[in-house]
Every structure is written in C-alpha cells, then in structure tokens.
Amino acid sequence: MTKKALFAISSLGLGHATRTLPIIKKYLEKGFKIDIVSFGNALNYLKNDLKENVNFYEFEDYPALERGDGISYYYFLIQDTLKTHSLIKKEQDFIESLQGKNNYDFIFSDGRYGSYSKKTKCYILSHQLSFDIPKFFGFSQKFMDNYNKKVFQKFDMLFIPDYEDKKDNLAGKLSHPDRIGEVNHCYIGILSSFFDAEKKQSDEIDFLVTVSGYLTERKDFFISEIKNNLKKMPGKKVFILGNTKEFKEEKHGEDLQIYSFLSGEKRNEIFLKSKNIVSRAGYTTIMDLIELDKKAILYPTPNQTEQEYLAEYLSKKNIFLVGKDASDIKNLVNFKQTKNIFKTKTKDALEKILKIINL
Structure with missing residues (x-):
C-alpha cells in the first residue's frame, strides 16, 4: 500500500519552500504520495519545481507581521498578530479535514503552526524558537516564547535547522532558547536545496x-x-x-x-x-x-x-x-571570511530526518 505524506509550507519568504524541497524529494524517491499545502510565491515555486509529481492545496498564509513605519508599525503588528491567531485555528481545521480524507502517514510543517493532526505523526521545522521582539514590546518576550513552546509541543518532533553547539551556530539566541529542553527536538544542521549540486564551477x-x-x-x-x-x-x-x-x-x-x-x-x-x-x-x-x-x-x-x-x-x-x-x-571584493566552522551540511541533516521519520 502506497504511503502518504502532507507537507504544509509557509509562504513568508521563498526559503521555506526551497529548504523543504530536499526533504520532499527524498520521500518521493521512497515512493510516497505527496500532498502540499502552501500559498502565494511559495506555492508557485513548488508547482514549477515539482510539477505533476505532487498534489497541491492552496490555503491562506499568515500576514507579514513586520510592516509599516513608526506608530503604524506597532499598529500593524498588533492587528496582524490577532489575524495570525485566527488563521492558525482555521488552518488546523483544514489540516484535520485533509487528514480525515487522505489518512496521511505523517504531516510535516515548515513554519505553519496549525498544520498538525492528533490522528497521525506530525513534525515541524523551525529555526526561530524565540522571537527577537522589538524593544517597545520587550515586556512580551516571555509570553511569546511560552506561546512558541506550547505550539511546538503539539508536534511529535521539532526539527531545528541549526547546529546544537551554543557557540558555533547560525541563529544564536533565536534557535537556542533557555527552555528548549521542554520540547521534543532535534538539531539537524543546515538544510539547503543546493546539497546535491556540483560544487566545482568556474566563477563567471x-x-x-x-x-x-x-x-x-x-x-x-x-x-x-x-x-x-x-x-x-x-x-x-x-x-x-x-x-x-x-x-x-x-x-x-x-x-x-x-x-x-x-x-x-x-x-x-x-x-x-x-x-x-x-x-x-x-x-x-x-x-x-x-x-x-x-x-x-x-x-x-x-x-x-x-x-x-x-x-x-x-x-x-x-x-x-x-x-x-x-x-x-x-x-x-576583498572580504576575507572565516570559513570551515561548520563541518556537517544538508546531506547529514537529511539522514537525521529520514532516520526519525522512518516509515
């Protein structure tokens, strides 16, 4: 019997789509039937890359959260946060309906907080476990971090695309919050769609x-x-x-x-x-x-x-x-960057994911 998986991918930047592509392609290689939920630019990008190999669903994404200037910035932030909360509830209902209809073996979310079901294994990918709150809203840091923690606890596993080392990592405090031990998690290292590209090219x-x-x-x-x-x-x-x-x-x-x-x-x-x-x-x-x-x-x-x-x-x-x-x-042009800090790359991250979601 063909195994099935649902990938729910945020459209707040194309990065969610590009970094999830290697995972999707690995499960396609394993013979899975793949469905994808996304929106806007990310949905268009995925359709262009994957074409007829998967089935697509469109579902509205969260507002951008960080827009406007001065006072309007804070007005939009409050307005968009409330809208996001409402959309997450609608998204959860939509995902449950898809699960009831298609009986997925697992659901994988990248940046979509409502994309989980109690009826199957669910995983979420995120590097932003703690938000860098604007100073004006600094008082809400603990509340937001606790909110994030409660969301991640709804999933069977949180995959963190960063390095576990508290010194040599890419996202600093965003991916290494103090209370990370309260969430079932795995630091997988980086995820990039370039992992299988031929690295030796001329600098044209x-x-x-x-x-x-x-x-x-x-x-x-x-x-x-x-x-x-x-x-x-x-x-x-x-x-x-x-x-x-x-x-x-x-x-x-x-x-x-x-x-x-x-x-x-x-x-x-x-x-x-x-x-x-x-x-x-x-x-x-x-x-x-x-x-x-x-x-x-x-x-x-x-x-x-x-x-x-x-x-x-x-x-x-x-x-x-x-x-x-x-x-x-x-x-x-003359910048001499520090290199070779990070030894493991996308290939290692994919191996970790495939070992945990081993169906």
Whole structure:
C-alpha cells in the first residue's frame, strides 16, 4: 500500500519552500504520495519545481507581521498578530479535514503552526524558537516564547535547522532558547536545496543579487540602489528578484542579466558560478551560503527584527558582511571570511530526518 505524506509550507519568504524541497524529494524517491499545502510565491515555486509529481492545496498564509513605519508599525503588528491567531485555528481545521480524507502517514510543517493532526505523526521545522521582539514590546518576550513552546509541543518532533553547539551556530539566541529542553527536538544542521549540486564551477559571475523576501515595501528602491552601485564596478552581474508569478528574463548589455525567479538546475548553476553574493538576511539564504561556502554581504530587510539580528550576529563572527548602504558592496571584493566552522551540511541533516521519520 502506497504511503502518504502532507507537507504544509509557509509562504513568508521563498526559503521555506526551497529548504523543504530536499526533504520532499527524498520521500518521493521512497515512493510516497505527496500532498502540499502552501500559498502565494511559495506555492508557485513548488508547482514549477515539482510539477505533476505532487498534489497541491492552496490555503491562506499568515500576514507579514513586520510592516509599516513608526506608530503604524506597532499598529500593524498588533492587528496582524490577532489575524495570525485566527488563521492558525482555521488552518488546523483544514489540516484535520485533509487528514480525515487522505489518512496521511505523517504531516510535516515548515513554519505553519496549525498544520498538525492528533490522528497521525506530525513534525515541524523551525529555526526561530524565540522571537527577537522589538524593544517597545520587550515586556512580551516571555509570553511569546511560552506561546512558541506550547505550539511546538503539539508536534511529535521539532526539527531545528541549526547546529546544537551554543557557540558555533547560525541563529544564536533565536534557535537556542533557555527552555528548549521542554520540547521534543532535534538539531539537524543546515538544510539547503543546493546539497546535491556540483560544487566545482568556474566563477563567471562577479556579483549575484538575490531578493526573495516576502516584504515588498522598499523592494524596488533597494534593487535600484544596488543596481546603480554595481554599475560603477567591473564584472558580470546577475539579479534574481524572487517574483514567481511569471518567468521573465532581461539582458542589459553584456554584463547585466535579470531573472524574475529561478529554480532547479538553472538556479544551482547561477549560484555556483557566482563569486560574490548580495542578499537580504533571510535564514534559508544564509544556509544556502554556508552549504556553498560563498562569501556574501547581507542587507537585512528594514524592521524585520529577525534579519537584523541574524546579519549582526553573523557579521560579528566574520562569516558574512552586513551592509548599511548600497555602496558597502565594494567591501565584499576583498572580504576575507572565516570559513570551515561548520563541518556537517544538508546531506547529514537529511539522514537525521529520514532516520526519525522512518516509515
């Protein structure tokens, strides 16, 4: 009898989709029938990569949480937090209905807190076990951490895509909260869709700019500023904009190429051929950079406290540069990063997951 699994994947950034792909593909290789619940850009990306091999369901995702400026930022934060709580309840009902209809052997969630069922084994993937709360809401830190803990306890296992070592890790306090022992968990190390790519490639691209975050405010301005600064620098440049609705490719002269998005082998090829990478500080992008052993300058999305923390944390370890202004890109050329801190990569993480979800 064919085994079945449901993957529920957050659309708050393409990273949830790209980092879960290696897991999905492993279970497809094992002969599982796979269903996927997702939304927006992430759903489009997964459909493009997996095509007819899986069955897809669309379900609304949570609001972005971190948008607006000044007073409006806090207004939206409260409003969106309440909406998120309501959506999680609806999501849980939807997942239970799918479980009742399809009788999955397991459910795997990446960033979707309501994607579990009491009728089967359920697993969740998350590096953000503790939120980096804005100072204005600092009083709510313990409440939010306790809320997270209670959510994770609804799952049979929490997979943490980071290293267990409290010193040599990628997410710092976000993935190593004090009360982690109260949740059934496993630190698996990094997860990257580049794990099976041929690493030896010639460095034909001098600068790769990748912008795939879910917050679109200031995105066009950010891209324009980066583009204007790169024009002053020699070499070939490639932009990947993370817009998955429609594939577009533009060529501007001999040294500038722009893609709306890339997936599969073409995405692998572009990343592998790039000397220097310019990116937002999304956690999955960070894992990709570690997998490929690439140097990069990270520009955290304004007001996204997780990215601001990660960029600062990793720049202090001299793993990546952090950019304050588009002109900081010039510092990347001669940057000597600290390498070879992390010995285990995605292959090891997949082995851990397959050993635990051994069906």
